Amino acid sequence: MKIGRNKPCSCGSGKKYKKCCYGKTESIPPEVLLQFERMNAKQSLIEKQQGLGRSIISIESHGYRLVAVGRRMYYSQRWKTFHDFLLEYIRLIFGKEWGQAEFAKPFAERHPVIQWHEMAHKYMREHQAGNSTINTVPMTGAMSAYINLSYNLYLLAHNVEIQERLIGRLKDISQFRGAQYETYVAAEFIKAGFGLEIENEEDSRTTHCEFTAVSKKTGRKYSIEAKARQPGKTTVSIGNQLYNALKKQAQRERIIFIDVNISEFLNQVPNIVDEIKRKELGLTINDNPAPSAYLFITNHPFEYDLEGICENRTGFSHGFKIPDFSFDFKFTNIRDVLKARKNHQDMFDLIKSICEHEEIPSTFDGEHPEFVFAAKTAPPRLIIGEKYMVTDKDGKNIESVLVNASVSEPEKKIYGIYRTNDSRQLICVNPMTDDELIAYRRQPDTFFGVPLKQTQKAKDPLDLFDFFYENYKATPRERILEFVKGRSDFDALQKLSGEELLISYCEGLVYSAMKK
Numbered sequence: 001m002k003i004g005r006n007k008p009c010s011c012g013s014g015k016k017y018k019k020c021c022y023g024k025t026e027s028i029p030p031e032v033l034l035q036f037e038r039m040n041a042k043q044s045l046i047e048k049q050q051g052l053g054r055s056i057i058s059i060e061s062h063g064y065r066l067v068a069v070g071r072r073m074y075y076s077q078r079w080k081t082f083h084d085f086l087l088e089y090i091r092l093i094f095g096k097e098w099g100q101a102e103f104a105k106p107f108a109e110r111h112p113v114i115q116w117h118e119m120a121h122k123y124m125r126e127h128q129a130g131n132s133t134i135n136t137v138p139m140t141g142a143m144s145a146y147i148n149l150s151y152n153l154y155l156l157a158h159n160v161e162i163q164e165r166l167i168g169r170l171k172d173i174s175q176f177r178g179a180q181y182e183t184y185v186a187a188e189f190i191k192a193g194f195g196l197e198i199e200n201e202e203d204s205r206t207t208h209c210e211f212t213a214v215s216k217k218t219g220r221k222y223s224i225e226a227k228a229r230q231p232g233k234t235t236v237s238i239g240n241q242l243y244n245a246l247k248k249q250a251q252r253e254r255i256i257f258i259d260v261n262i263s264e265f266l267n268q269v270p271n272i273v274d275e276i277k278r279k280e281l282g283l284t285i286n287d288n289p290a291p292s293a294y295l296f297i298t299n300h301p302f303e304y305d306l307e308g309i310c311e312n313r314t315g316f317s318h319g320f321k322i323p324d325f326s327f328d329f330k331f332t333n334i335r336d337v338l339k340a341r342k343n344h345q346d347m348f349d350l351i352k353s354i355c356e357h358e359e360i361p362s363t364f365d366g367e368h369p370e371f372v373f374a375a376k377t378a379p380p381r382l383i384i385g386e387k388y389m390v391t392d393k394d395g396k397n398i399e400s401v402l403v404n405a406s407v408s409e410p411e412k413k414i415y416g417i418y419r420t421n422d423s424r425q426l427i428c429v430n431p432m433t434d435d436e437l438i439a440y441r442r443q444p445d446t447f448f449g450v451p452l453k454q455t456q457k458a459k460d461p462l463d464l465f466d467f468f469y470e471n472y473k474a475t476p477r478e479r480i481l482e483f484v485k486g487r488s489d490f491d492a493l494q495k496l497s498g499e500e501l502l503i504s505y506c507e508g509l510v511y512s513a514m515k516k
Contacts, residue, residue, distance in 0.1 A: 034385045034450070041446040046366030048443050051191030051357045052216075053159045056082065058364040067364070070157045080134060081362045081373070083147060090150035091117075093162070098171060111173055116146035119306055134373045141302035144310040151360050152183035160186075160196045177261075181228035182210055184300075185257045189213045189224070192353035194346075209248050213255065215346045222294075222346070223250035228259040231303070236260060236268045238297070242279060242320075246290050254293035255347075256320075265299040265314050272297060273318065273327050280321055292321035294347055312358060317351055319344075334507045337462055368442065370435035378433065382414060383449035390418050390428045400426060405448050407432070407440050461510050468506040480505050 007017050046055050057068035065079040074092070079085045091099060094113065102114040110118075119142035127137045139147075156162050169179035189196060197212040209223040225248055227241035238258050245256040262268065276295065283290040298315035305311075319325025324340040325347065331337045341348050362369045371381050380388070382402055390400045400418035403425075407414055414430040432440070440447045458464035472480070477498040484493050484505055493501060 037450040038385075041450050042366065044451065045368075045443055045446045048356065048446075049359075049361050049363075049366050051353060052193030053155060053190040055366065056361065056364055058082075065364070068158075069154060070159075070161070072157075081369075082364050083360070083362050085364075086147050086150040086154065086360070087120075089154055090146070093150075093153055093157075093167065094171065111171070112176060113146070113149065113170070116142045116149075116306070119143075120146045133375075136373075139302075139310040140307055141304070141310050142306040144302045145300075145306070147360060149180060149183060152187040155187045155190045156183060159190045160198060163198065177228050177230060178226070181257070181259050182226045184298075185224065185226040186211065188350070188354055191357045192350045193217070194350075209250055209254075212252060215349075217349065218346055220346055221252040222255045223248075223252040224255050224257070225250075226257045226259075229261040231261050233262070236262060236271055237275060238272060239275060239279060242276070242295075243283065243285075243290075246283070246293065247285050250291075254291065255296070256293045257296045257298060260297060260299045261303075262299060263301060263304040265301065269316060276318055276320065276327075290321075292319070294318075294322065294325065294344075295320050296350075315354075317347065334461060334465055334510055335503065338465075338503065341462075368439040370439040374435065378435070379430070381449075382416060382430065384452075385450070388418065390426055392420075392424075392426055398426075402448075405452075407444070407447070409437065409440075412437060461514060464513060465506055465510050468509045469502065472502060472506060475502075477501060484508070 005017055008015075050056060059066050063077055064075045065077070065085070066073055066075045067079070067085050068074075069089070074085070074089065076085070076088065079088070090113070099114065102111050107115065107118070119140070123137075123140050123143055127135055153162060156166075166179060166182070169175040170183075172179075186196060193216050195214040195216060197214065199209065199211055209225045211224050213222045213224050214220075215222075225245040227245050229238065229241060238260065241258045242256070245258070246254070260268070260272065279290070285291070295318045296315060297318065298313060300313055302308075302310040316327060317325070318327040319329075322344075323329060324336075325344050331340070363372050365372075374381075382388070382405060384402050384405065387399055387401050389397050392398055398420050400420045403417050403419050405414055405416040412432045414432055414436075416428050416430065418426045418428060420426065445451055445453060458467055480498075480501050481494065484490060484501075487493065487508070493504060496504065
């Protein structure tokens with residue numbers, strides 16, 4: 001197990017690990033190491049579920065669930081899930097009086113948020129079991145739209161702030177669509193670990209973008225603009241939105257999000273890309289060539305079928321006048337891909353986060369909902385280091401400690417290695433429930449309570465390169481040279497630095513694997 005050199009030493013001395021027990025792991029009790037591993041797994045699970053912004057802060061006390069949002073504290077006796085909190089949080093943000101005024105109107109004239117609220121609660125009432133248990137049902141379009149907006153507002157309040165002017169724009173039907181999309185864009189940057197600097201929207205002396213995003217990894221700053229097309233349009237042109245975004249004053253590199261807002265999106269992607277390509281050649285701003293920008297084109301189809309089962313968001317990224325980040329740019333080798341990824345690392349990280357953090361958390365502590373809300377009849381969760389009753393070959397039930405485990409998805413089985421009190425090792429097989437399989441697929445590395453690197457298939461050549469690089473990055477340079485001594489370019493490889501040699505070796509492994 002690896003402990004960060006600058007982390008507090010787990011022996012409790014208060015010193016950094018590198019100045020205390022570094023190199024002396026034999027002096028650390030196994031139960032302390034196990035506890036440290038569980039803490040690492042817990043943190044990994046929270047980040048996988050909630051992203052890299054501030055995690056959910058919540059406790060249960062005297063029958064109340066308390067949730068901290070920024071500097072404010074909210075509490076209730078009714079919140080069993082984080083979704084329960086979000087369903088009430090949005091009502092508190094918009095205000096009781098405003099909600100009552102909207103409910104007094106005919107349904108067709110009500111604000112979209114109130115329409116979503118009514119449709120979502122009607123859907124939930126229809127699927128209540130009536131026995132106080134927590135049910136799992138697919139989200140409808142209205143449910144998803146309502147709870148996503150609440151989550152976006154929560155993330156803003158918990159990590160930055162919510163400006164009263166933004167709430168005012170959300171309440172105004174004529175401005176609602178654009179303001180709603182801004183909350184989505186801001187939330188994506190928060191989950192990806194960016195810091196946000198909110199612009200002063202009351203300053204009318206100059207035009208400016210919605211906010212500035214600051215990468216905590218690279219330190220680079222970006223000017224962010226969000227534009228959403230109004231619904232019901234017959235064309236898919238984004239030219240007006242692109243022009244209006246590019247003409248804004250931007251002090252940093254530009255990132256522009258544009259929501260196409262149509263019911264059918266994927267079939268229109270080639271047409272959208274063609275239009276962007278034309279704009280790259282001919283679009284001007286104040287008689288000057290339009291500036292470059294990172295583009296993120298999105299679509300939220302669930303808002304077109306509020307009563308149907310929710311479909312996921314879709315979209316793609318493109319480098320407007322940024323060739324090696326272009327939608328259809330073709331790389332000739334892995335080394336060029338690595339160079340492009342290094343140049344645009346923040347965008348790669350943002351894309352990864354958008355894909356990984358699509359699902360809204362339903363638990364308060366980052367734990368798998370399949371375990372937190374499991375039925376009382378469900379089998380106990382298997383956690384490495386815990387004791388269980390297992391049966392040996394003679395049919396005797398023996399209390400043993402789970403020391404390792406792996407999952408066979410095709411068989412839906414867990415193979416566990418257990419250690420008995422007399423130091424024997426037993427291999428036992430447990431069937432997996434459907435809920436356990438869902439939890440495993442969501443986060444296989446921490447499924448058994450401690451970090452375990454599970455074997456996964458590489459999605460593409462770059463993913464395979466990262467796998468090889470991670471496994472060989474600690475290998476001494478001399479050892480790598482032994483691996484490549486039979487190559488025809490060995491003389492040139494000997495002159496490379498350790499990092500360049502490692503990249504060349506891993507690149508060769510990828511090409512070899514692809515040929516096979």
